[in-house]
Amino acid sequence: MATDERLRQRYDELRAAGAPIAASLDELLRQAPLERLRAAIPVDRPARQPPGRFSGHGLRQLAAGIAIGLVAAGAAAWIALSFGLLGDRDDWRSAVVEYTNLYTNETFSPLNPDASLQAIELTALGARVGANLTPETVALPGLRFTVACMLAYEGKPLGVIAYVDPSGAPVLLCIFANHATDAPIRSERRDDLSLAWWSQSGRSHLVIGRIPEERAVALAQTIEKRI
Structure with missing residues (x-):
């Protein structure tokens, strides 16, 4: 004072x-x-x-x-x-947590699009969120791409790319075109879900799934370098 x-x-x-x-x-x-x-x-x-x-x-x-x-x-x-004591635990991530809790191992595992369909879905999603998305840029080790779909949160585009691990457990990559300022990767646990998020080029990104927190961070680091 x-x-x-x-x-x-x-x-x-x-x-x-x-x-x-x-x-x-x-x-x-x-x-x-x-x-x-x-x-x-x-x-x-x-x-x-x-x-x-x-x-x-x-x-x-x-x-x-x-x-x-x-x-x-x-x-x-x-x-x-x-002073950043509250971080940026904002509502869009909470909304993603809520609907991720509804997914089961059977939600996405039946979906197995070929490379051409993946490219079509990712091109459409990338155009909405302002990112260059291809099957190669979003490929993640140990996970299989199942679908890319377009949602919205408070009128802003929210793209969701869903993967499954060998057991069928879903892992999501969310890309939110919310004009966010750049921020480094951070992570947390919410019940049995691990979250790793960062902001880059006016977009917020989130990796979320029932995986260890360090695994979520590693996946986030992989994506961060590509898109």
Whole structure:
């Protein structure tokens, strides 16, 4: 605070934000249907009397406390985002996790397109996400290409290339044309799924599957060098 003028200004802005929040809460308290709420309390369970009047100083303190909490939460989120403490675990990866959890070993294993059909699917997908995709550039060791399909997330193209391992277990390569800034490969586990993701050339990429995390990272490194 003493040495960082930008941080001090942001702190002052967050403090100033508390006043309108508290005023809004006061207005909500004034509009609260107190009689209807009191009438809804069962007669055999009398209401506990709060200290002071219900709409008076006690609730004013509560509103102020909530406002302070909201400001503190906003400050914590801003600090975390500013210094990268939250990473970029954004919603598109969570959406991919949700539908990947629905896939089984039987989902993609029956699909086995030849090289010409692979090329057609990859050319169409690459045109949408702005990447040069061929059967050679997306080939991954120990995995068999099954299909390339086009989805969307919040109106932006989301390409999905599905592979299977020898047991039929699916592994996905997702390419999201979201104009992301370049970022190195990072990884994590979500339940039994491993994720490895990075951003390059305005696209976000994700490798996901029920594989060891180090395997996901190795596959991501292979793809990163090619597309």
